[in-house]
Amino acid sequence: MRTRANYVLTRLYFASYDRWSSEASSYLTSAATWMLKSEDLKPTNDDTSSFSPGASRNIMIRHRSALKAGKHQEKVTVHSQKAEPSWLSTNKQRISMLLILAACAAFLQYHFTVSIKNDAAVVDLGYAKYLGNQTTTWPNVVSYLGLPYAEPPVGNQRFRSPLPLNMTRVADEATGQIIDARSYPEFCIQGKLGRGDHGGAGSEDCLKVNVYTPVGVKSNAKLPVLVYIHGGGYVFGNPANWPFEHWIQQSPNVVIVSVYYRLDSLGFLATPEFADGSVGDFNAGFWDQIEALRWVQKHIGKFGGDPTKVTINGESAGGSSIELHLVARSGKEKLFRGAIAQSVFRTPLPTPQQQEPLFSALATQVGCRSANVTDTMACLRSASISALAIAQDNVTEALSGYHAFRPVIDKNVFVDFPTRLIASGAFKNVPLIVGATSNETLANGADIASAARSFFPSLTDDGVQAIEEAYPISSFASEELRQETATGDISVRCARSILASAWDAAHVDVWTYRYNQPDGTSHSPAAAHAAENYMMFRGTHTGVNGTTTFFALNPSEVTFSEELIAYWLSFVRELDPNSHKLARSPIWGQYTSEKRNRIVLNAASDRSNVIKIGGSHVELGDDELERCRVAASLVEQMQN
Template identity: 45%
Template sequence: MLGAIFGLLNLALFKDFSGVLEQIPLGPTGDLGYATYQGNQPYPNAVDSRTTVDLGYVTYQGKLDEEYPNTVVYFGIRYAEPPVGYRRFRATVPLDTARVTEQANGEVIDATEPPNFCIQGSLNPLQPGGAGSEDCLHVNIYTPLDAKERGNLPVMVFIHGGAFLFGNPLAWPFEHWIEQSQEVIIVSVYYRLASFGFLAVPEFTNSTYGDFNVGLKDQREALRWVQSNIGKFGGNPNEVTVAGHSAGAISTELHMTVNERGPLFSRAIVQSVVRSPLPTPEQQRPLFEFYAAEAKCSTGSVEQKMDCLRNADISELSVAQEAAFLNFALEYRAFSPIVDGVLITGHPTTKFQGGDFAHVPLLIGTTSNETLAPELFYQTIPRALKGTFPLLTATDIEEFLQQYPLDDFDSSSHQYQVATGESTARCTPQAMGIPSSRYVNETWTYRYNTPIPPNKFDEIPVEHADEIWMMFRGTYNGPNGTFAFDPQTAVERAFASELIAYWLSFVRTSNPNTYKLPKSPVWKTYNEPSPVRMVLMQEPYSTIMSGSYMEKQPALETTRCEFVISKAEVCQN
């Protein structure tokens, strides 16, 4: 388990983030009777109808971007009630629009500045988390300037990654996506992270104490809000693609398999699903007890501990959740989704193999060399497998080793990378793609094969999140909601445009080819008889040529992944 989480750590946490974005406070506070929350400010001079949207219960003033003049961003639109006070650790509460109307008092509300991001965890003891706000359930909405006039534009809802521990949606900007394609709307979701989003103990089956998977429930409430309101921005609620990377990809996979389906989305984009375990509530009990003790809430019953945790200061809870992550005596250290028996009723890989998932067009892939169990930390394949998947027996691990004989690889490091990479990430396109193709012709897979440029903190050529760096203007996540962007060359920007064109073509038509760039090769569908995938690769020197190409998935990889998929239950993924 620890390896999968360490693998999600962007090595840029050690980068110099001086001068990057800091948290921006928003407007006056409001009193809910049990806690205060941060509200948006009235916008006294809203005169440009092109950048305002009337939702029926309140009108928001968006921001016309200076760098991208055909793009409007509406920052910090609430989709749920603030999860503060007695709502801490409880399921998402739908937005009380009457309260929002009353607080607005007839004023247009300013949505031109970014909202508070959710409280951050940390993977680095030298840079502790804790920044952010509990009052963070917002979406940022990116639209073409004339979206309202045209209407019925397809929508992409993006769920950010960050190990379910950290992430500020502003680190994944979409202005340049909208500027490239004026035919889509993009919604970026803020959701509760770390212990605030994924605290679990078996007693939560009685919601008096708390609720399971509240961070995932935040995301689902955002999708419901989109269904009800995106039409006012010019979007089509019947043409919604849910998309995510890393933890966001896990979330997307779970939304496809939860026991609560409905017309919340009609397509899915899944980038680098991390195949980490989804434990049971009982398996999370030691984590809960340790966390409560670290937060000085270890006395009494679970009910008394929860009362204490709800009254604890955010700084105490932040210290407690980071101490839990560093407690190597715990088999399960991650505050992340669990199999709760109600919303999540089984492991997603098993559900996919049985056909029990949303049958929607799917675009899915990973990077060429990603592994989420770093060799520097684990040193051996058995230690990496056991550390990542606690239920594996010695027999299971021996069976894994038989699938990866040293003679099949260039070196022992290459053997380690593939054996751990396939089990933690790289077999997911097969695990999800083949079942998907049995129901939906529009199933597309890729292998991203372009490294971050030299001296960019990557030790392995094409690692986890390298395509995110390319698609989002050279983005790096720092601690506590900070981020920075590397300058990109003209060739890199051209390649990014090629990727974005494929993605948004899929969002518009379920087919990445319909609106691809003319230079880009045709992307063929993936299925069991023909397991072909696009290799997304930058042409090193040209802005007018593509380096991408189609390849057949190697037979040996297919066989190994069949074995990995067969171990889904013991690996709990």
């Protein structure tokens, strides 16, 4: 009896290790029969009806249902109408073994409905082999989750630009074993959102990427690549909240990468003393993104991707990051060939001198303030993450979340304000999609002057007057709408018109859009900031501290989502959103200074499931462009 049980358990161990569901099921299903055949565990004829292999199979099914319902702690019990037989009372330990096997069967059956064994899901990067995740939900996709692209930014590397991944270290730590990459990693340390939450969730050891590939893709497939940079105001964000399996399932001819990068003070601490690099580095979080793109260039070919066909994409602070990559000084290094910038959050790009008060406040909060910056940095590097998280929360709360740690003009990668660089033509001439939602911001002041000062405290009286004149009350139905238009233009929407005009002047292909579909969880008809994420990422609705809730899309929303994804991936594949759009979707005309085409992305109100183009295809009027030129002229006043 013991020999049989040990044999079964041994086979189960290796079957589960190999994730081979058929073998695991085979041994588990036969376990009860084998054990019952044992001479010293044999029921009488009268007792077989109350406990049989068939009954044990029913137990497994019930337990599997409990697991699927999320009741992982539910007990497995056997109900019998008969009194306990004598043979059972003397062999309870062995029956317990049988029940354990039944429970194992239930677990493994449930587990294997989620994950599929596939030898092709192992990728060999030369320095390490990774096992990806393939599920029955997305059977045409393999997801490699949490692959490191740089050295952990801990200890002396805190507040430093990332070091390239030490492949020898990774290989040594793997000791020849396949590394499990089937679960999302810990996200980067989160900052405070101002929703009654506290920052600090996550891990410092977070410089990872998730790679989504078509199942069975060959290393020489040379598929186009999308690299996604998440938003969150440079304060929060977790790539697991914006998954891409359904994108690959819909279009299995691309490879997609999502990037984790350092946030808040850990990613964007700045003081003038960083200038020579002796005590710290500017824009560490942005350099994380660059290092991730370099990792893609080196290794994406092993996943079937083509490093010469990379498109970068981001929304909000991710869209701001895309703009920064377009103007960043990078020498001859070519990391991408196209860009998609969604709701470009016009993050102020202050100087290190302007960020000095935040540096001092953080050091004081942690108890590290010293006249010697070297001592201050040594103290900050030795401080606990909880102490840093509390300190950056306090600093952010004192200045409001908008005026926090963010990229700075370092005279190295960023030599001037992006608006000026774009106006002068100092940007990467790659095809571009750029757009925003219809209702990016809400009114937050008694009048337009107070709203403008709330967003940009350094505005002079002349600057406020210029904004008031650019947005005369006579042009709006209410003061509230006037405020929403002004703040939405200046903080987000003007990036669309400024970038599009510059790209057209440089004769580079550019497409613009206005996203006009409300978030499915909203009770408002407005298409607010980040509303497109709900449709593009399976009903995601992000919360605090790296969390999200996924809401099921209705059939009309699924159709709309598929059309959006098709436009995006068509651009990734051919640098044109129309080449592989869905047949039912309209042609998305390029933006030009003459026509100023802009597509309105909107689920069909008549439920015909066809995206409608707003009006006559010409939505960008002279008023908006002129207003945005006023905003561009005030760029120096909008940094703090």
